[in-house]
Amino acid sequence: MFRLTPQPIDTGAARREILDAGAGGYVSFEGWVRDHNEGRQVTRLEYEAFAELAVKEGERILGEALARYPVKHALCVHRVGSLGLADMAVWVGVSSEHRGEAFEACRYIIDEVKHRVPIWKKEHYVSGDSGWVNCERCAAPAHA
């Protein structure tokens, strides 16, 4: 299941959703807001999602992971709204009978989520300006 939330992600609750007595391994990934990106000092981030399609595409990715890797359960929660340094932006958890598949499925999910799910982030910098990540060149007509 893929979820968006404007609240801090409750990893304990998310983890409990994918606990399974038949699973021997569990891998989770957390994406945190870094204090820097591409050489610039970041103070906070804003995440914005096209919610309806984000959930659809996120669910597709989880379905692909479950079909590709023999894992038990997979869950991804993505935060939206304003986040400060070290806040958690995304959480992925996978439980599996064997650990190899759990690592592979978890990595597949976060890689695909980052590339395919319509979520955007705007970085605010110490210098006072801001920019949409992956759109820097496009955002400034002078650079086009």
Add this chain to the structure above:
Amino acid sequence: MFRLTPQPIDTGAARREILDAGAGGYVSFEGWVRDHNEGRQVTRLEYEAFAELAVKEGERILGEALARYPVKHALCVHRVGSLGLADMAVWVGVSSEHRGEAFEACRYIIDEVKHRVPIWKKEHYVSGDSGWVNCERCAAPAHA
């Protein structure tokens, strides 16, 4: 750092030890007691460690991971004593600037810990008997 504990692993506290405002990604692995192994129904496990060497070898593995992969922090906690189904036997956490290295380092650590650290587990089965994992053939002279 590598630690052994007879108490349930406090993943929240362990995670806080490796939080880092310069890290953008965090990968963790948890090994849970499964209700079955190699076709037999398991009821509980006992973990036993050669503590002094286990900690030394665990620390070496973490040092190797930090040298091999450009990650920020790595920590492993292994439980010892009697564990029930779904209890957590081992926890590994890695924080990193980029997620790829965090996945690779975490996987390296758990793979090496399982192969090199002197910790043993005895499975107790529904049928009432028990066996040391990886020593089954050796444990029964009749099979030698």
Add this chain to the structure above:
Amino acid sequence: MRLKVQYYALMREQAGRSEEWLETPAPTPAKLFDELSARYGFTLAREQLKVAVNSEFSDWTRALAAGDAVVFIPPVAGG
């Protein structure tokens, strides 16, 4: 033809709105984008975007129908 367009992220800032209903002769998302890009001065080229119609990814050449909801999707950056 009357359509709904929703804007997100950079597109929202450049359009100055989150959504709008508009009357357009554009038969496809591609033509609609050209029309709106001329109006709002989008800095992203069409080749840098994806498009969704009625909350599902779509071809740029799909035939639009009255009442469709169109979203231009700039490069994503989740995680």
Add this chain to the structure above:
Amino acid sequence: MRLKVQYYALMREQAGRSEEWLETPAPTPAKLFDELSARYGFTLAREQLKVAVNSEFSDWTRALAAGDAVVFIPPVAGG
């Protein structure tokens, strides 16, 4: 020569003890293992084990010294 031997897991069960001090003529861990295997009937062959001396992995052919602490390490199964 007086040595300490510590036993873990299957070795502990088969030796019936966690540790012991013993007097031995064995010059190496390999010879010490053969001696103790004959005494306790270990079901693991030496090739299946590793050995530690003074809490560090060791060669089987290292020269033992009085006071050394030896541990025979059966196949591990952490995690």
